[in-house]
C-alpha cells in the first residue's frame with residue numbers, strides 16, 4: 200500500500216469515527232480546522248510565496264450580447280485540456296461551463312427579479328479560491344495551491360476519494376466515472392476526446408479534474424485559452440489581483456463586480472461585472 204493511500208484510509212477512518220458529514224466537514228474546512236490537523240498537519244493553506252494571486256474579471260453582458268461566445272470559451276478550454284465528452288449529463292466533465300444567474304449567485308437572486316439579468320448565461324469555472332476548502336479536504340495533497348496562488352491538481356496523486364468535490368461549494372470539480380482513454384472501434388482514436396492535444400495529459404478513470412487556470416500556458420507566456428477565445432473582446436480579463444497595475448485590477452477599480460457565494464469565506468478569485 201503506498202503512502203498516500205495509507206494516509207487517506209487513516210483520515211477516512213478518523214472522519215468516520217468522528218462522524219464528520221459533508222456539511223460539517225465543509226464548515227470546519229473553511230475555518231482552516233479539521234482534516235489537516237487530524238492527519239498530523241502539513242497541508243494547511245498558505246498565502247502564495249510569490250505574493251501573486253491570479254484572477255479573472257468576467258463581463259456578464261458581453262456573453263449575453265454574443266450568444267456563441269460562451270461555447271467558444273468552453274471549446275477552447277476543453278480541447279486544450281483533453282476534457283472528455285461522454286455525451287451525457289450524468290458523466291459530464293466540465294472545466295468551464297454556463298450557469299443560470301440563480302444558480303451562480305443564489306445570494307443575489309430575489310423576488311421581482313430583473314428578467315434581463317436572470318436570463319444571462321453566467322460563465323463559471325473553478326474560483327481558485329484564496330481560502331480553498333478543497334485543498335484542505337484532500338488527504339493526499341493531489342490538489343494544492345501553487346506558488347502563484349492557483350489551485351491545481353496533480354492527477355497522479357488523486358486517489359478518487361472525492362473529498363474535494365464534497366468540500367467545493369461551487370460544483371467546480373468533475374469525477375471520471377469512466378475512462379477518458381477508452382478507444383473507439385478502430386482502436387486508434389480516443390472515443391471521448393476528439394482531436395487530442397498531445398501537449399497535455401489525458402486522465403484516468405477514478406480521477407477528479409477541474410480548471411487549472413491554464414498554468415501550462417501561463418508558463419509559456421500565453422494567456423488562458425478562454426481569455427484568448429474571447430478576443431477581440433475583453434469579456435474575460437486576466438491578471439494578478441495583487442498587482443494594482445494589472446489589467447484585472449484596473450477593471451476591478453472601475454467596475455462594480457460581485458463574487459460567487461462570498462458569505463462562505465472562500466475568497467473567490469473570479470469576479471463578475473454585472
Ligand code: SF4
Pocket residue numbers: 324325326327328331332333334350366367368369370371372409465
Ligand atoms: S472553486 Fe471549488 S475547486 Fe475551485 S478552489 Fe474553490 S473550492 Fe476549490
Ligand code: SF4
Pocket residue numbers: 275276277280294295324409410411412413423424425426
Ligand atoms: S483558465 Fe484555462 S483551464 Fe481555466 S477555464 Fe479558462 S481555459 Fe479552462
